[in-house]
Amino acid sequence: MKTEPPTNTFIEPLVEELKVAWNGFDLKSYKSPDVPVLVRLALLCVGCDIPASRKLCGFLGHSATMGCNKCMKAFIGGIGEKNYGGFNLSEWNLRNNSSHRKLVQKVMKAKTKGSREELERKYGIRYSVLLELHYFDPVRMTILDPMHNLFLGSAKHVKNLECNKNTA
Template structure:
């Protein structure tokens, strides 16, 4: 984790970063495997935001300073982002976008004004239904229909799973995820009549 209050040239220095934890690899964790790790992180973040922390002395405040800390945004690869926010994989199911409610049947709609944005309140409601389901079959049905499940990040009152995730540039650009989405998923190829 980095402190966004620091100037960009100081944010990513090792002494200014907080390693919240490591998850075992080499394969991505599924939801029931990652949630215990997120629970530990959220347990640490909750008191940092409300009531906040009091530092008895800082360089600028000899009498101390009250601060609040929040997790914004979550920057990761798309698999980790969707898992951490309680969304199903982008390659499965009818709802593949973490920002809007576009259905896979309308994947070729490029007019973004027709993409209804995801709503955090609806996401929370569906995630709570999944969490409070009394049977595994009921959970599976909720997830199959809405592609949403509970995540410990929803314990953070300020967390908005629809706007607080960012796919990092390494995965998006350097490893070619953006290119793959354009060419493979969206079929945007120059050798096709409808390609650009």
């Protein structure tokens, strides 16, 4: 069975360009064709479906025990048996950029592949080359894009789950 190439391989060139763009570069524009203006660029967010956002931003998939990219809620259970209950928000520990980066460093320092994978499962994270952008916050800057959220029914599905919970 063939495996997918690592996502980081594809986005490394983009990250290198964004590092340069963060510091700025001179560009002539239609308003200033003779005198270049300083242009700076930054990645504001990553908007895509859930599997792609997890791969790009360094989180494990939605079926992982720690499958949420916004909190540390553990969904206990085996393959196909996850318990997604326990929606008491006051009991959820929210993720943040600082702790996320510290945990990724801990994962990266693992001596063996097995221990690295164990830490990835424990924390629900893995290294993403996007972390090389010092300003990038994978927790806040990872969003579910409008197409998947509205047109494919993700928002409606969540609303129906909430309505069913309130009527039960």
